Amino acid sequence: MGDQISKSSIWTDSTPYGSPGNPFNNSTIIITTADRGINYQMRDALVRAGFNPGIMNG
Numbered sequence: 001m002g003d004q005i006s007k008s009s010i011w012t013d014s015t016p017y018g019s020p021g022n023p024f025n026n027s028t029i030i031i032t033t034a035d036r037g038i039n040y041q042m043r044d045a046l047v048r049a050g051f052n053p054g055i056m057n058g
Contacts, residue, residue, distance in 0.1 A: 005030065005057050016054030031058035 011018050012026035029051060033039045047053055
């Protein structure tokens with residue numbers, strides 16, 4: 001399992017990279033994999049698709 005995600009630590013459009021703010025009603029991405037390599041592949045694919053890495057949790 002990865003790190004815990006809570007309203008005070010989740011990365012969203014309004015709290016990128018976990019910065020302070022209101023995380024509710026915003027886009028976020030949660031990635032859970034058993035393989036670190038797959039995790040990196042997912043992140044790379046999402047960035048290539050135009051998603052902000054600042055909203056990727058997991």
